[in-house]
Amino acid sequence: MRPTFIVTSLALLLSSLTSLAQEASVSPLHRIVPRTAKDLQTVLRFSQAPLPFVSAHRGGPGKGFPENCIATFESTLLHTFALLEIDPRRTKDGGIVVHHDATLERTTTGSGKVADLTLAELKQLRLKDTEGRITPFHMPTLDEAIEWARGRTVLVLDQKDVTPVERAGIVTRHKAEAFVMLIVSSFKDAAAVHRLNPDIMMEVMIPTLAKAQEFDQLGVPWGNVVAFVGHVPAEDPALYEFVHRKGASCMIGTSRNLDRQIIEGKVSDMRQLESGYRAFLGRGADIIETDIPVLLGPLLYRDVSPPEAKKPFLEVR
Template identity: 70%
Template sequence: MKTAVYLTSLLLLASAMADAQDAATAPLHRIHPQTAQDLQAVLAFKGHHLPFVSAHRGGPDKGFPENCIPTFEHTLQHTFSMLEIDPRRTKDGAIVVLHDATLERTTTGTGKLADFTLAELKKLHLKDTGGQATAFRMPTLDEVIEWARGKTILVLDQKDVTPIERAEIVTRHKAEAYVMLIVSSFKDAVAVHKLNPDILMEVMIPTVAKAEEFDRLGIPWRNVIAFVGHTPPQEVALYDFIHRKGACCMAGTSRHLDLKVIRGEVADIQEIEEGYRSFLSLGADIFETDIPVRLGPMLHKDEIALKQPFFELK
């Protein structure tokens, strides 16, 4: 039994070393704003679409687990992408990156994440989309933020780390140029903006009425991406309102169109390209997706994206 475990560990290590070597040599599709104002410029609506993607949980794939730095590298090797990730607190107060409150689905551990220390969690292996253990380990939020500098835009979901706590972490890292927050309420948005007016936020704004309510808060629209819904609304007036304010609209596709690809209902994503482009026609600018490696390249040509400030293949 011990021999089998040892051999498995050796195989995992060999796989990790190969993946790390590939990641080190392959160029990345980098988005690298240098200041908070640069990030505002990248995400501002400019009267035309440069559609790109936000990789849900970093873009997991076969051999590449959710919320994992090698997975982030894998995503950026294929496409320009923001990376949405999930901070959670450990028993001893550290903050790691994992989606679930429990360990079984995405790691080789069992039980509640909050019942384990960082040292204990660092001993676990992460599982890929097929449930197979990999050699990769759970990163801390600090590790991910420092890795992302000069490479991409991180979007920190809430989970059990409050908006103010996440805003303080961004401030401590001086990462306002490339780390933004998902906030779950307008009240939270006001609190974050008061703490640090340079932090950008992803805010749920699914209707014109909600857009008008947000507009009355006094938070500059340059500080937000409007998340319009996991099922993009058909209300053209909503997208028009947000665009007139100078902000971009993000729509989720992970719960519908992406599933056709993930479940094998279509042989190739090109078969449902019209579905994605119909959301662009409505006014969506950015897609939060579970399949960034396939969707990103379909939405834009690298040579077009490379003409944008702060976009670089390197």
């Protein structure tokens, strides 16, 4: 390894650590703090007033802060209230880490498949940020992420190679129903999770009115659900109206559309896109899942007061 590379890498590591320490010393965290499963249902229930938070895709990575990294989660909450969507994956020896890709090259100093390395081997790797630069941070286990989130925010566990029932068992073991929810891609999985633990909240894929009507016959209470209506947001107003009548909120994703214009440098000022994001909210979306929560959260919600029923669970401290 060349000396200049080592010096550059060390400088970046020091810069990342210093930046986070400086921010943390002057800024409180935007905390979402439901204390029971019923509290979490209250936080996520549909209301006529806006829900003043976003869902941070992969935790909200950026320069100096890798995806699926606890330091990144902390950085996101310094700027905005946010659910944190993360990605559990299984290790060779049966552990579960938080990592998006099946392979390691893009976001770590390792190579090969996550599933081919032991937990101890994965813990030796360092994470790369969104620009491919090596940071001082290491891959967290799912257990570590859950315990970090307690009293700070709500985690949303995507599926990857850990089944819904397995993830539900982990939430149950941690007694984390108040602040950890699951993404499930099928109604069959939603029903299985609900049978195992009826207190667990789920983000369920419901992209059409017909699917919403089908879900309504499933027997899973709408109070346990946030309806994810698409990365290409549904245009049918009847879908949003149906879900809202049931008391559930709708989530849309902008990581594959509006966010890309900022990330790829096509637009330099978030204010140029504000009308686009607000159009999604106006269409009926209640929560936006985004790759850029640090920019989007303050843009949309800096001056928004939480609905009265939700105020006890949103703290800045």
